[in-house]
Amino acid sequence: MHLNHKNIVVAIVDEDTALLNLDREGFKENSIELFTFESLRELTSFLKSNIPDVIIIAIEKVEEQSIEIIKSYKSKKKEGLFYLLVSNDYDVVDIASEDIKNIVEDYLYKPINPIRLKAKIDLAIGKFHSQNRSLQIVDPIVRQSKPFFIFRSVAMQRALANLTEIALSDQTVLITGETGTGKEIVARAIHSLSRRNQGPFVPINCGAIPESLIEGELFGHEKGAFTGAIKTRKGKFENAHQGTLFLDEIGDMALHLQVRLLRVLEDKRVFRIGADEPIPVDVRVISATNTDLSKSVSKGIFREDLLYRLNVLRINLPPLRERREDIALLARHFFERTLFEMGRKAPYPEFSPETLYMLEKLPWKGNVRELRNVITRIATLFPTDAKKVFPFHVLQHLDETVVDNKNNFKQDILQESKYYLIPKDLPLSEVETIIINKTLERTGGNKSKAAKILGISLRTMRRKVNK
DSSP: OOOOTTSEEEEEEOOOHHHHTOOHHHHHTTTEEEEEESSHHHHHHHHTTOOOSEEEEEGGGOSHHHHHHHHHHHHHOTTOOOEEEEESSHHHHHTOOHHHHHHOOEEEESSOOHHHHHHHHHHHHHHHHOSSGGGGOOOSSBOSSSBOOOOOOHHHHHHTTTHHHHHHSOSOEEEEOOTTSOHHHHHHHHHHHSTTTTSOEEEEETTTSOHHHHHHHHHOBOTTSSTTOOSOBOOHHHHTTTEEEEEETGGGSOHHHHHHHHHHHHHSEEOOBTOSSOEEOOEEEEEEESSOHHHHHHHTSSOHHHHHHHTSEEEEOOOGGGOGGGHHHHHHHHHHHHHHHTTOOSSOOEEOHHHHHHHHHSOOTTHHHHHHHHHHHHHHTOOTTOOEEOHHHHHTTOOTTTSSOGGGOSHHHHTTOSSOOOOSSOOHHHHHHHHHHHHHHHTTTOHHHHHHHHTOOHHHHHHHHHO
16 A cells, blocks of 8 residues: 555544544545554554554553554654544543553544544644744634634534535625634634635724724725825725635624625625725625624614625534533643643643533633633643642632622532532632642641642642631
8 A cells, every 4th residue: 555645644543433434535635644444453554564644543442552553653753743542531531541641642532523633633743844843832722824623512513513615615604602602713714724715814803993993994995085094005805805804793883884895795896985996806704793683683783684695604603601521621722732832841730520520610601712711820820840730720710700709609619529528608718728628638737748739839838727
């Protein structure tokens, strides 16, 4: 068998028919050559004459033989340090042997989603092609150039099920969802997967720019069109020519501007302010809103004909509370990414089971953005000698706005924890005291060890114990 070395070669070992029957043509379009095997024996035979860029082995297949296979593979392909462990549940990863943890590059969770698999592979391959280590950093879920999604929830799989087909179309797209759910990330992904991906992606927040300025921002102006117009300026539509224009918070656009936008969508021509002649534009428009535009139409503040134009294709993103199984994945990603950006080296501290339980129970009204901000704060201030992230670390970095009543954030969050059983109706300060005392019990009263476990200094530990 001869491999096409212009492609990325991926070998997968699993008995899961859904994984083994993945659409190879879809991967070929992304320069990925996919080989699937049901057993380690088949993989071993393949490796005798081929050296893939990526090897993925299901956790059920991980045994001493597979560890030796990967070690041998790495000795032959120094730059191919990419062994992606496929697991049914993140808890399985927590109990993986140290040998596995030392060689695994990243985790991919079942059920397999082709988009997510492509993203993981692309991230891994990008690491050894990059000469600049900073290029390994991925934006919360998507990088500027290529899409990266982090999820395993059914809700997100449904939301993004037709993403590729939507991207390959050139129709308008309306992305709906609460604030912080990742609407711009999805818009960038659509652009990256589209035929326009060599063109510009131009975002504009319709609600963040004053009404008096947004017309010029969108459509541009001629020199002398108004006081202060000392030179001709292109608008966002012209800047997005042969690319994608992303209109965020489209529901905040004034009615008279909606009329102009509708005309541009229909005529594919734009008039700068003060211009006599139109300028042809070739632009795909993706818009987003956190409001119900049909209700806005009923109230007379949004044009029905414009809604029809913008809503040809639609993606509705679920709030984080409807995809709680993704919280652990996202938290790990934000935590490790922040430590990496700070220059910390792997292996990175893990989240304790009770911490993950806490994170999954929080309401996260600000969705993924809010989770990212909290985890980034935790990581930024995380002690260099701490080995695990405990509830204590989360509690001290929660905003008052994260929960309706911070002092009531106890029983339903922590009582079911297998390490810390918190009595009902305690103020937050007493929750902290209980966690410290429980940790001291586990260390036999050793304040130094307890401080290290909780990630605080010995001085802070003594102060909290003595107060």
